[in-house]
Structures are given as structure tokens and as C-alpha cells.
Amino acid sequence: MTNLSDRANAAAEELRVIFDFFQTYRKDVVDEDVVADLTFGNPHEMPLPELVETLKTHIEPKRVDWFAYKTSEEEPRKAVAAALGKELNLPFAPEDIAMTQGAFGAIALAFTLLMDPGDECILPVPGWFCYTTILRAQNSVPVTVPLLDDSFNLDIDAIERAITPRTRIVVVNSPHNPTGVVYSREHLTELAAMLERKSAEFGRPIFILSDEPYRRIRFDGVPFTSPAEVYPYTLIDYSYGKILLAPGLRFGYLAICPNMPGEFRAELSQLAVSTQVAQGWGFPDAPMQYAVADLEKLSIDIDALQAKRNRMHDALTQWGYNMTKPAGTFYLWGKAPGGDAVSFTQALAKHGVYVMPGTLLDRPADFRICLTANEGMIEACLPFFEEFAE
Amino acid sequence: MTNLSDRANAAAEELRVIFDFFQTYRKDVVDEDVVADLTFGNPHEMPLPELVETLKTHIEPKRVDWFAYKTSEEEPRKAVAAALGKELNLPFAPEDIAMTQGAFGAIALAFTLLMDPGDECILPVPGWFCYTTILRAQNSVPVTVPLLDDSFNLDIDAIERAITPRTRIVVVNSPHNPTGVVYSREHLTELAAMLERKSAEFGRPIFILSDEPYRRIRFDGVPFTSPAEVYPYTLIDYSYGKILLAPGLRFGYLAICPNMPGEFRAELSQLAVSTQVAQGWGFPDAPMQYAVADLEKLSIDIDALQAKRNRMHDALTQWGYNMTKPAGTFYLWGKAPGGDAVSFTQALAKHGVYVMPGTLLDRPADFRICLTANEGMIEACLPFFEEFAE
Numbered sequence: 093m094t095n096l097s098d099r100a101n102a103a104a105e106e107l108r109v110i111f112d113f114f115q116t117y118r119k120d121v122v123d124e125d126v127v128a129d130l131t132f133g134n135p136h137e138m139p140l141p142e143l144v145e146t147l148k149t150h151i152e153p154k155r156v157d158w159f160a161y162k163t164s165e166e167e168p169r170k171a172v173a174a175a176l177g178k179e180l181n182l183p184f185a186p187e188d189i190a191m192t193q194g195a196f197g198a199i200a201l202a203f204t205l206l207m208d209p210g211d212e213c214i215l216p217v218p219g220w221f222c223y224t225t226i227l228r229a230q231n232s233v234p235v236t237v238p239l240l241d242d243s244f245n246l247d248i249d250a251i252e253r254a255i256t257p258r259t260r261i262v263v264v265n266s267p268h269n270p271t272g273v274v275y276s277r278e279h280l281t282e283l284a285a286m287l288e289r290k291s292a293e294f295g296r297p298i299f300i301l302s303d304e305p306y307r308r309i310r311f312d313g314v315p316f317t318s319p320a321e322v323y324p325y326t327l328i329d330y331s332y333g334k335i336l337l338a339p340g341l342r343f344g345y346l347a348i349c350p351n352m353p354g355e356f357r358a359e360l361s362q363l364a365v366s367t368q369v370a371q372g373w374g375f376p377d378a379p380m381q382y383a384v385a386d387l388e389k390l391s392i393d394i395d396a397l398q399a400k401r402n403r404m405h406d407a408l409t410q411w412g413y414n415m416t417k418p419a420g421t422f423y424l425w426g427k428a429p430g431g432d433a434v435s436f437t438q439a440l441a442k443h444g445v446y447v448m449p450g451t452l453l454d455r456p457a458d459f460r461i462c463l464t465a466n467e468g469m470i471e472a473c474l475p476f477f478e479e480f481a482e
Numbered sequence: 483m484t485n486l487s488d489r490a491n492a493a494a495e496e497l498r499v500i501f502d503f504f505q506t507y508r509k510d511v512v513d514e515d516v517v518a519d520l521t522f523g524n525p526h527e528m529p530l531p532e533l534v535e536t537l538k539t540h541i542e543p544k545r546v547d548w549f550a551y552k553t554s555e556e557e558p559r560k561a562v563a564a565a566l567g568k569e570l571n572l573p574f575a576p577e578d579i580a581m582t583q584g585a586f587g588a589i590a591l592a593f594t595l596l597m598d599p600g601d602e603c604i605l606p607v608p609g610w611f612c613y614t615t616i617l618r619a620q621n622s623v624p625v626t627v628p629l630l631d632d633s634f635n636l637d638i639d640a641i642e643r644a645i646t647p648r649t650r651i652v653v654v655n656s657p658h659n660p661t662g663v664v665y666s667r668e669h670l671t672e673l674a675a676m677l678e679r680k681s682a683e684f685g686r687p688i689f690i691l692s693d694e695p696y697r698r699i700r701f702d703g704v705p706f707t708s709p710a711e712v713y714p715y716t717l718i719d720y721s722y723g724k725i726l727l728a729p730g731l732r733f734g735y736l737a738i739c740p741n742m743p744g745e746f747r748a749e750l751s752q753l754a755v756s757t758q759v760a761q762g763w764g765f766p767d768a769p770m771q772y773a774v775a776d777l778e779k780l781s782i783d784i785d786a787l788q789a790k791r792n793r794m795h796d797a798l799t800q801w802g803y804n805m806t807k808p809a810g811t812f813y814l815w816g817k818a819p820g821g822d823a824v825s826f827t828q829a830l831a832k833h834g835v836y837v838m839p840g841t842l843l844d845r846p847a848d849f850r851i852c853l854t855a856n857e858g859m860i861e862a863c864l865p866f867f868e869e870f871a872e
Binding site: 095096097098099100101103104107111122132134135136137138139143144147148151152153156157158159160161162192193194196197198199200201204205206207208209211222225226228229230231296336337338339340341342355356359360362363365366367369370371372373374375377378379380466 | 485486487488489490491493494497501512522524525526527528529533534537538541542543546547548549550551552582583584586587588589590591594595596597598599601612615616618619620621686726727728729730731732745746749750752753755756757759760761762763764765767768769770856
């Protein structure tokens with residue numbers, strides 16, 4: 093397709109395998125009764141009642157300018173700075189917080205703020221399937237580096253080898269989609285030391301974009317360290333779409349690490365506003381901004397999610413599946429029996445059980461299970477997993 | 483500022499004069515009691531009660547996937563295709579409609595779909611102040627062409643001279659911000675003929691982006707023609723933020739002219755989805771998508787707006803101001819007494835009356851009045867306009 097822009101075509105090409113999967117999914121799953129939908133991080137139970145009540149409260153106009161233009165408003169910035177500061181033990185100021193339309197918007201914002209055409213961004217794989225699409229639409233260059241095979245930790249040596257003078261950003265996603273790994277403080281400190289060395293070598297900082305939408309979705313009390321705690325040139329993106337299991341409500345933020353040298357911190361804060369305007373007025377809807385302080389306190393039931401994780405992991409492992417036991421996120425990640433994710437997922441789909449083939453995540457022998465399915469779905473799908481075990 | 487990307491800096495530079503004005507405005511106007519705020523298209527009366535009721539209705543979840551990921555959903559696309567088709571007498575299909583976060587998102591989407599870095603977009607001036615910011619963030623090139631002096635019609639000969647092999651888009655904004663002009667069918671047909679000729683010359687179509695957020699805000703029964711009615715290579719962007727006077731709710735659309743050759747039409751429709759994903763999941767929040775069909779029927783009181791236009795225009799004209807009589811939009815446009823918009827607007831501001839200096843619109847001798855001020859503000863500000871008349 094050459095009638096439209098090269099970049100729109102390049103972005104589409106990166107998304108093609110997901111797009112095709114999604115079209116089929118929409119037809120076969122969303123519009124049909126299925127046994128179990130274990131694909132995307134979408135809700136399969138009614139929304140939290142407190143979420144609905146909070147939204148209704150903040151739809152009610154209290155002033156004439158209730159639905160006037162909003163940028164990053166002072167109140168939500170204060171609420172986020174306080175909550176995030178407490179969570180990470182870092183002194184965020186309200187000016188460090190850019191209110192965005194979800195983590196998606198925050199990621200696109202970070203890329204535009206830091207990268208010009210031809211600049212490079214390092215992406216560990218397997219990983220989330222939209223970074224490359226966003227980069228290509230911006231004429232920036234994704235550079236993929238495989239995670240370590242067994243631990244799914246970052247391959248810090250390989251990342252170092254992939255760094256060039258054009259490298260602007262290394263993306264770190266913890267808790268990690270799809271493996272569920274939560275990186276230790278020690279591991280991130282090692283990464284930070286390498287990036288400090290390489291930044292000094294090139295005379296300009298390489299940034300970490302810490303993609304943390306699953307930050308609060310962790311099991312067994314595993315601790316969390318943000319790269320921002322150990323590396324000053326860090327931007328954090330966050331979405332409320334996971335913790336509230338409501339990705340159709342677009343709100344999240346980009347946060348600037350307060351340990352960043354003041355000049356960078358101030359420039360990022362100032363340029364975020366105009367860059368969000370340039371993205372297409374990339375600020376959350378007015379009611380979402382009013383709701384942030386209240387919604388900061390809400391969460392889906394993490395214990396119930398952990399129970400689903402245990403049930404699924406233990407059952408599949410018992411039948412011989414080679415699965416990760418995730419420390420966080422919505423996902424179980426594992427080897428497809430037979431080694432071909434597409435055959436395996438299609439065989440399951442014939443029985444109304446839908447999982448995500450690893451082809452969508454650059455790993456055609458693996459597959460991903462999403463635990464946002466309800467308990468009924470999880471019980472109902474297990475016999476089919478048993479049937480297709482090796 | 484060179485620590486961040488060149489493009490983020492270039493986008494900020496385009497917005498600087500507006501940004502500085504807005505910072506002062508926010509401090510002096512939004513947070514204070516003023517006599518009259520006649521600056522931005524923001525509400526100064528409580529929102530439409532039907533708007534609030536409709537939002538509350540659609541916040542109430544009716545299915546488990548109520549707040550699941552939404553792209554351009556089938557129901558709002560159908561509703562828009564039907565309503566817009568009736569309005570413009572063109573056979574839009576649901577697939578021609580991309581649901582966006584307001585006109586801002588639709589404009590950014592159109593630019594990415596059609597333009598690569600270095601490609602050029604022709605912008606009539608004076609005009610809306612954010613096109614250039616969006617283009618610079620995308621590494622595309624704004625090319626400004628002045629409107630005709632007296633009529634504020636497009637200068638079709640000057641546009642023709644500005645066209646190069648890199649020209650991809652000509653922006654047409656009718657009803658026009660800030661002049662209030664509504665272009666006639668005859669005038670647009672002339673533009674279309676020139677663009678057809680130039681497109682043939684270069685062997686590829688030059689597109690019109692028809693920026694129509696004020697399409698339904700017209701006075702005295704003046705008819706409206708969309709460029710889409712006379713030129714097949716037209717994309718229409720629209721926002722519900724004007725007709726509902728609720729710009730803090732982000733929803734609108736990009737519509738593909740159904741007369742466009744099928745190959746282009748299909749490509750645009752298909753690439754819109756992935757490009758919106760790449761923008762940062764640029765689709766409206768779930769509740770807004772459910773609400774579209776209902777909100778299509780709502781409007782602020784256009785007769786009341788027309789009465790405010792008449793009152794303001796007649797008063798100022800009587801005191802010797804040289805003002806346009808707008809056929810549409812929220813705005814009155816005119817010459818600043820003394821010929822210096824900044825001095826004039828600052829003098830008014832000392833009395834608590836805020837208007838927009840033409841410096842924000844590339845016309846430092848002119849000024850803009852926004853009629854979204856309430857009737858009390860309009861009555862209260864008139865004595866100060868009388869005082870500062872020449």
C-alpha cells in the first residue's frame with residue numbers, strides 16, 4: 093500500500109499479526125458465546141461498583157467550567173505525585189506528572205519527547221506488542237534484545253552491545269508482560285550501572301522508560317522496585333486500566349523521576365504539555381481527571397487473581413505444561429505443546445477456548461494465558477488444556 | 483533547549499505564544515473573578531442537562547465488557563455515518579468513520595496517515611493555532627497562505643503557487659475560526675478544480691482536510707457546503723466539543739469522503755485503526771462511544787448564540803470598531819483600535835475583560851472575541867469596549 097504515508101504503513105505492518113488476530117477474535121469471541129476467553133486483558137465480570145459510582149459522582153457538574161478544556165490538571169497531578177511518591181519513596185512534585193490517556197498515550201509521549209527520526213529504542217523481547225507500532229509511526233527505530241532464556245531477566249550484556257550513539261531509550265517493563273517476572277532491585281541496579289557508563293561514554297543520557305501498568309498487580313507479597321529508584325534518567329508510564337480492569341477508560345500518566353538533574357526535569361515537564369497538545373490533545377477526559385484521587389484507592393481483587401493464577405498454573409504444570417509462575421501481571425506464559433503456538437491455539441479455539449499465540453509476541457513456540465477470565469471460564473477450559481497436553 | 487528531541491522543541495516553539503498566553507490566562511482568569519472571559523471556546527454556563535443525563539446513562543454498565551478496550555466501535559460509526567450522510571447528502575459507510583478523541587485527534591490522525599517527514603501541508607492564515615504544532619511534532623512542514631484581505635475567502639491562486647511535489651494536504655476550515663466565514667459551494671468548487679488540476683500534474687492526489695468542528699454552528703440560516711461534496715479526496719474532522727460546548731470531553735471523528743476512489747477509501751479505513759493505536763490508543767473513552775448516537779441530537783442554543791453575536795457586533799460597530807459579522811463559529815474577528823492587539827487586549831484586561839490578541843493567530847493588528855461568554859459577561863464588558871474605541 094503506497095497511496096498513504098510510509099510511516100502509517102510501517103506502523104500497520106508492525107501491528108499486522110495482532111490486527112489479524114484481533115479481527116478474528118472480535119468475530120469469533122466477542123460476538124459469540126465461548127467457553128473461555130484467555131486472550132487480552134479485558135474484563136469478564138461486571139465492573140467494580142465503586143468505579144461506576146465514582147464516575148457518576150464526577151460526571152455531575154459542580155461549576156460552569158466542569159467540561160471546559162483540561163490539560164494536566166493540578167488536583168490529579170497532586171494526587172498522583174503523593175500516591176506514587178509514597179509507593180516508590182521518591183519525592184515527586186505535581187509538575188513531574190503528565191496526565192495522559194492511559195499508558196499508551198504516556199509511552200507515545202515519552203517517545204516523542206526524547207526521540208527524533210532515526211533515533212533508537214531498545215525493547216526486550218518477548219514484550220508488549222505495541223511499542224514497535226508507536227515507534228514506526230514516529231519514524232523512530234525499535235531495536236529488539238531477547239530476554240535471558242531461563243530467568244526472563246534482562247540480558248544486560250546484550251543490551252550494552254545493542255547500544256549505539258543513536259540509542260535514546262531502553263524500555264523496562266516490570267512486572268513483565270508476558271512472563272510475569274518482577275525484576276529485583278539488584279538486577280535493576282546492575283542495568284543502571286551499565287547505562288550510566290554508556291551515557292558517560294556518549295556524553296548524553298540514555299533514558300529508561302519504565303512501563304509499569306502492572307506495578308500494583310503482584311502476588312505472594314513480592315516487593316517491587318521501579319527503575320526510577322535506582323536510575324535518575326527514568327520516566328514512568330502508568331495506566332489505571334489494569335488495576336481497575338477498565339481499559340476502555342483512558343487515563344494514566346507519565347512521571348518524571350525526581351532524582352533527574354533539574355534542567356532535564358524542568359524541560360520534560362514543560363515540553364510534555366505542548367507535546368501532548370501535538371499528539372492530539374492527549375489529556376484524559378475531564379471526569380477522569382476529577383476521579384483520579386478517588387480511583388487511586390480502588391483495585392480489583394488481587395487475592396482472587398492470585399487464586400486463579402494458582403489454579404491454572406498448578407493444573408497445567410501437573411499435566412506436563414512448561415509454564416512460568418508469574419510474580420505479577422495478568423498473565424501465564426509457557427511452551428505450546430508440540431512447539432507450534434498457532435496449531436495449539438487453533439486446536440483449543442475449536443473447543444471455544446481462546447489463548448494468545450506467541451506469534452504475537454515474537455515467540456512462535458510459546459503462548460500466553462490471560463487471567464482476567466472469570467472463575468467459571470477457568471474451570472470450564474481446564475479439561476481442554478488437559479486434552480491437548482503433550 | 484537541546485536535551486530533548488528537536489521535534490518536541492519545534493512543536494513547543496510553534497505553541498509558545500499561545501502557551502504563554504494560556505499560562506497568564508489560567509492565573510488571571512480561570513482562578514479569579516473577572517468581568518468577562520472572551521478568550522477560548524470554553525463554557526461559561528452550566529452544561530446542558532441532557533448531556534449530563536446521557537453521560538450518566540452510558541456510565542451504567544450493561545455488560546461485563548462495558549469498559550473493555552474500544553477501538554472505533556460499530557454502533558457509533560453507524561450513528562455518525564447516518565447523521566453525517568444526511569447532513570451532507572453523501573453515502574458514508576460505517577467503515578468511513580474513525581472515532582477519535584475530538585477533532586484534535588482526528589487532525590493528528592489525518593496528518594500521520596497522509597504525510598511523511600518533509601511533506602507539506604498548506605494552512606490558510608489567520609487560522610486555528612495548533613495545526614503547526616501537530617505538524618512539527620510529526621516532522622512535517624506547515625506552509626502558510628494568507629486568506630484574501632476583504633472577503634476572508636481562500637486565495638486559490640496563492641494556494642496554487644504554494645503547491646509543490648511535496649504538498650499532501652490543504653486544510654480548509656469552514657465555518658472559519660477566527661473570521662466566522664462560511665465558504666460558498668461555488669468557492670469550494672473553484673478550489674476543487676484547481677486541486678484536481680494540480681493532482682493530475684503531479685500524478686498523485688492532494689487531499690483536503692476539511693476541519694468542520696463548527697459545521698452546525700451557523701447563523702441566519704446560511705447554508706453549508708463541505709469540501710467533501712465537491713472534491714472526492716477529502717477527509718472531514720469533527721468534534722462534539724463545540725456543539726455541546728464541552729471540550730473537556732474528548733470525542734469526535736475523522737470521516738472519509740465516500741466519493742473517494744475505492745482503493746484510497748479502503749486503505750484509509752484500514753490504516754486508521756493501526757495509526758490510532760500508534761497515536762497512543764487514540765479512540766474515545768467507552769462511555770463516549772456509547773453516547774454518540776444520543777449526543778448527535780443535542781446542541782447548545784444557537785439562537786441565543788446568534789443573539790449574543792448581534793448584540794456584540796452591533797454595539798462594537800456603532801462605536802467605530804471594524805468587525806466581521808460571522809456567519810458561523812463562536813467568534814467575532816476585528817481590527818484592534820490603535821492597530822496593536824497586545825496593547826489593546828492588555829488595556830481591556832486591566833478592567834477584567836479578556837479577549838484574544840491576534841498575535842496568537844499570526845495577525846498582530848487584530849483581535850478575537852469568543853461568544854461562549856454568558857450574557858451577563860457580554861453586557862458587563864461593553865462599556866469597556868466603548869471606552870477603548872478609537
